[in-house]
Amino acid sequence: MSFGFAIIGCGTISHFHATAITSLENAHLVGCYARSAAASQDFAAKHSCTAYSSLSDLLSEPTIDIVTICTPSGAHLEPALFAAKAGKHVVIEKPLEITVERCDKIIAACQQAGVLLSTVFQSRFHEAPRLLKQAIDGGRFGTLVLANAYVKWHRTQAYYDSGAWRGTWQLDGGGALMNQAIHSVDLLRWLMGPVRDVSAFTATLAHVRIEVEDTAIASLRFRNGALGTIEATTAAFPGSLKRIEVYGSTGSAVIEEEEIKLWKFAEELPIDEQILAEHAARNESGGGASDPTAISFKAHAKQFADVVDAIIHGRQPMIDGSEGRKSVEIICAIYESASAGQRIQL
Numbered sequence: 001m002s003f004g005f006a007i008i009g010c011g012t013i014s015h016f017h018a019t020a021i022t023s024l025e026n027a028h029l030v031g032c033y034a035r036s037a038a039a040s041q042d043f044a045a046k047h048s049c050t051a052y053s054s055l056s057d058l059l060s061e062p063t064i065d066i067v068t069i070c071t072p073s074g075a076h077l078e079p080a081l082f083a084a085k086a087g088k089h090v091v092i093e094k095p096l097e098i099t100v101e102r103c104d105k106i107i108a109a110c111q112q113a114g115v116l117l118s119t120v121f122q123s124r125f126h127e128a129p130r131l132l133k134q135a136i137d138g139g140r141f142g143t144l145v146l147a148n149a150y151v152k153w154h155r156t157q158a159y160y161d162s163g164a165w166r167g168t169w170q171l172d173g174g175g176a177l178m179n180q181a182i183h184s185v186d187l188l189r190w191l192m193g194p195v196r197d198v199s200a201f202t203a204t205l206a207h208v209r210i211e212v213e214d215t216a217i218a219s220l221r222f223r224n225g226a227l228g229t230i231e232a233t234t235a236a237f238p239g240s241l242k243r244i245e246v247y248g249s250t251g252s253a254v255i256e257e258e259e260i261k262l263w264k265f266a267e268e269l270p271i272d273e274q275i276l277a278e279h280a281a282r283n284e285s286g287g288g289a290s291d292p293t294a295i296s297f298k299a300h301a302k303q304f305a306d307v308v309d310a311i312i313h314g315r316q317p318m319i320d321g322s323e324g325r326k327s328v329e330i331i332c333a334i335y336e337s338a339s340a341g342q343r344i345q346l
Helices: 012-022 037-047 055-059 077-085 100-113 127-137 157-161 176-192 270-278 298-313 321-340
Strands: 003-008 027-033 066-069 089-093 117-120 144-152 195-203 215-222 227-233 243-248 251-256 259-265
Touching: 003 012, 003 055, 003 298, 012 027, 012 037, 012 066, 012 298, 027 037, 027 055, 027 298, 055 077, 066 077, 066 298, 077 089, 077 100, 089 100, 089 298, 100 117, 100 321, 117 298, 117 321, 127 176, 127 243, 127 251, 127 259, 144 176, 176 215, 176 227, 176 243, 176 321, 195 321, 215 321, 259 270
Parallel strands: 003 027, 003 066, 066 089, 089 117, 144 227
Antiparallel strands: 144 243, 195 215, 215 227, 243 251, 251 259
């Protein structure tokens, strides 16, 4: 069986979705819809699918099983609700939505309709963070003490000026944190577990004509007792790969995108040398550090394959709606802390 996909929203990331979908053996791209008819038609011509003139027409197409939503972040809710009501499984490009309340509405609608919901966090499908997760869960770090996420990227003023929605609270939902660093926020929480509270500062330092932050720092306390930090910016020329660091009483590890930079434990295992040898210099792209299109579609393809497998086997996808909600909750708490000038509990 081949599952029919459709894409809602035809901006930059939609092309990566299309390439990922068509790379799968048991999936095919049926159609697309965007508010701009020209954008839909251009997209359809490029990816050999049908451009639908309305969202209702697309959602009434019986050969479509799954929709992926690639609209601006603050415009995920409405198409998700319509798709769920139409009985389509729903995949939403990060973030799930821009507030916890809007996330909850999407989750509830999909549960009520009996359709699967997945939030795109393709970085979890890279091998390096998965090995790190296994090591943490296996107790190799002893007592976890510190975990840090660094996203020091560069976006030009032209990037923000290229779309009226970019850099707005209503549709972008935030800046360097909500749009760019959310992948690392998701990884940090996935690796370390729930966050107890946050304290933060945000600023707009190097860009104009945007409402949101281009620089943010946050300190975190995890429920397991460990401390952590998040540093994010879109104002650091020329931009560097996102970095995750985890330190414990018996181990330390550092990953940059898909590459393991440090992997050291008090009790070494035979596999450790192989892990370092196989995962050094593994990055296949620029990771989006200075160019949002400098990413690979392959991790998206792995996540879409997981969604298809979840449908076939009647299970939840690896990154469902509740998982997508967690990073939004953390980022909204960071924004609240920066605005109020006080620590915020989650």
